[in-house]
C-alpha cells in the first residue's frame with residue numbers, strides 16, 4: 001500500500017476529493033462513447049464454484065481491511081469514469097477498486113493531464129488503472145492512434161489487449177497490436193489505442209505504419225524494466241522523444257529500484273507519484289519457501305519428486321537460460337510429467353499457442369525464462385518455482401525480478417506459494433542476498449522428508 005508520507009509535497013495538482021471538475025472534462029469526452037445494451041452484462045449469471053465463492057469471501061474481507069493493498073474507501077462509481085466504462089468494469093466482476101485504482105484514477109483523469117509514476121504490489125490491479133485511463137482519454141471520433149501502451153513482452157501486450165477489449169466492450173474502441181508479426185507487410189495501424197513492445201513499435205514508426213501525430217498518452221507497463229538502461233531503456237526513450245508536445249506519460253510497476261528512480265523522474269517530469277515503502281513490496285498471500293538440494297542432479301530429482309507428490313493448480317518454473325528450460329522440460333516429460341516451455345527465441349505463433357494453452361488450463365506446468373516474469377496474470381497459478389535464483393545482467397542477485405516472478409501467483413488476494421531451489425553455496429548466498437534486500441522470510445522445506453514437505457506446501461496453497 002502506498003504511504004502518503006512518501007509522496008512529494010505539492011506535486012498533486014488535485015486532491016482525491018476536489019477533483020470533480022477536472023474529471024468532468026474527461027467525462028465529456030467519454031460521453032461520446034456508444035451505449036451498447038447493458039442487458040448482456042446482467043444476463044451473465046453463472047453459478048460460481050465453491051472455490052470461487054471462497055475466494056470472493058476472502059477478497060471481500062481484504063477489500064475491507066485498510067492495511068491491505070486491495071482496500072478502498074470508494075466505489076468505482078465515484079472515480080469519474082464514464083458509465084460505459086463502469087459497465088465493462090462491473091461485467092468483469094470488479095466490485096470495488098483496489099487502493100492503487102482508487103488513488104491513481106482521479107489523478108490520471110484530471111485535466112490538464114499530468115504524468116504519473118505509480119507503484120503497487122504485484123497483482124493489485126495496475127492494469128485496470130492505466131487501461132481505464134487510455135479508454136477515457138481517447139476521442140472515439142478520431143480514428144488515429146492516441147494512446148500507446150508499451151510492455152516488455154508480447155505475452156504481456158496480448159494480455160493488456162484482452163483487458164482493453166473487456167473493459168472497453170461498451171465503447172467503440174479500436175485497439176491494435178504493435179508486436180512482432182502483428183501487422184501485414186505494407187499495412188498501417190488505424191486504431192485509437194496501440195499496444196506493443198518497443199522494438200516493433202520503433203520498427204512500425206520507421207516504416208510510417210504508426211502515426212504519432214495524435215498521441216495523447218504513453219503508458220509504460222513494467223516501467224522500471226522498460227527504462228532499464230541495460231535493456232529496453234534506449235528504445236523507450238527514443239520513442240518518448242517522438243511523442244507530440246503535451247503527451248501524458250504514465251509509468252506503472254510493482255518495483256522502482258533506486259538506480260532507475262532519477263531516470264524515471266526525468267522521463268516523466270512533474271509526475272504525480274504513488275509509491276510503496278521498501279517494507280511493503282511483498283504480497284502477504286504469497287508464502288515463500290526454499291529447498292536445499294545437494295547438487296545439480298539432486299535439484300532436478302527434487303523438482304521431479306515435487307511434481308509427483310503434489311497436486312498443484314497451475315505452476316510456473318523459472319530458469320535462467322533458454323536451453324535449461326528446454327532440457328528440463330524434456331527430462332520432466334520423460335519422467336511422465338506434462339510440462340511445456342516458453343522462451344524468447346521461439347517463433348511468435350508458437351509462443352502464442354503455448355501461452356493460450358496455459359491460460360486455458362490445458363497446460364498445467366510451464367517452464368520459462370524471465371520473458372514472462374512480469375505482468376502475466378493467470379489466477380489459477382498457485383505455485384512458482386525459482387529453479388534458478390534470479391540474477392541481473394551483471395550476475396548479481398536480483399530482488400526486483402524475484403518479486404515479479406513470485407508475483408505470478410497470489411493475484412488479487414489469492415494465496416500462492418513460491419519455492420526457491422538452492423543447490424550449492426553460491427545459489428544459497430544469492431537467495432540470502434535477496435531475502436536480506438527484501439526483508440522477507442523464506443522458509444525451509446525438507447528434501448529428505450517428503451510427507452513433511454507435502455504438508456508444509458499444501459498448507460501454504462490452501
Ligand SMILES: Nc1ncnc2c1ncn2[C@@H]1O[C@H](COP(=O)(O)OP(=O)(O)OP(=O)(O)O)[C@@H](O)[C@H]1O
Nearest residue numbers: 094096097098122123124125126127254375377412
Ligand atoms: N478492482 C478489482 N476487483 C477485482 N479484481 C480485480 C480488480 N482489479 C484488478 N483485478 C484483477 O486482479 C488481477 C491482477 O490485476 P493486474 O494484472 O492488473 O495486476 P498488476 O498490479 O498489474 O500486477 P503485476 O505487477 O504483476 O503486473 C487481474 O486478474 C484483474 O482482473
